[in-house]
Amino acid sequence: MFNLKSLTTIGIPIYLFIYLIFPHSAITQTTKIDLRRNIENALNSRNLKLIKQSFRNEENLKINKKFSNMLKEFPDSKWKIKKLKSNNPSEEIYQVKVIGKKLVQGEIYMLESKFNYLFASVNGKINQGKITKLFTIIRSDNKKIDISFNIPDKVLTGTKYDIDIILNEPLEEVIIAGGIRAHQVESFLEQEIDIEPLVSGGIYKITRAPSKPGIQIWSGIIAHPKGIITFTKSIDIVEKI
Numbered sequence: 001m002f003n004l005k006s007l008t009t010i011g012i013p014i015y016l017f018i019y020l021i022f023p024h025s026a027i028t029q030t031t032k033i034d035l036r037r038n039i040e041n042a043l044n045s046r047n048l049k050l051i052k053q054s055f056r057n058e059e060n061l062k063i064n065k066k067f068s069n070m071l072k073e074f075p076d077s078k079w080k081i082k083k084l085k086s087n088n089p090s091e092e093i094y095q096v097k098v099i100g101k102k103l104v105q106g107e108i109y110m111l112e113s114k115f116n117y118l119f120a121s122v123n124g125k126i127n128q129g130k131i132t133k134l135f136t137i138i139r140s141d142n143k144k145i146d147i148s149f150n151i152p153d154k155v156l157t158g159t160k161y162d163i164d165i166i167l168n169e170p171l172e173e174v175i176i177a178g179g180i181r182a183h184q185v186e187s188f189l190e191q192e193i194d195i196e197p198l199v200s201g202g203i204y205k206i207t208r209a210p211s212k213p214g215i216q217i218w219s220g221i222i223a224h225p226k227g228i229i230t231f232t233k234s235i236d237i238v239e240k241i
Helices: 004-010 012-020 035-044 048-053 057-073 185-190
Strands: 078-084 092-104 107-122 125-139 147-150 154-156 160-167 176-183 196-198 202-208 214-224 227-238
Touching: 035 048, 035 078, 048 057, 107 227, 147 227, 160 176, 160 214, 176 202, 202 214
Parallel strands: 154 227
Antiparallel strands: 078 092, 092 107, 107 125, 125 227, 147 160, 160 202, 176 196, 176 214, 214 227
């Protein structure tokens, strides 16, 4: 069985990770360098100096500190960056995937994250960046739990939408617990998720999108005798689709 009191500490790695990859800064590089390969190699080789050089001066210390914290949480993390086709000639898109693992209280937690990074380049430098389609999951069950996440990537402002996290196998006598919460990017690290028993085989929620465009972030925890799963999903709030 699981200890509900320990669950509040499990989400810390995911908070650090997601806070890291929501950059409000600008990456700098010349057009003569393969930016995608350069950053991918820097991340995988733990080249903090090169990563520091890739950001504007005022962001150097902040980004370096965030990446260092992420490495403490997942020291063996591996990054893969792929350039995607963009329909906007003034915008580029990178698809980023990250995997890693960490030992927490004698259990191995596996990290899998995927997101798109959209940016505009001016004079060979990336001066604007935005994360979309973010989904990060950290789990200790070695994928023994058959679970589905039905959370949209994009919704219209002010509309209702469903969030369903479904355990696809019957619970029978199994007891599970969990919780889910919406976050604001600016205060993400300061918020906690309330945990309570789940009797319906998952988390089912109907919510309403904010009235203004932006990004809404949902994170949650499922605790099961086979392991613990934490997740974070970003949703783009847009005025038209």
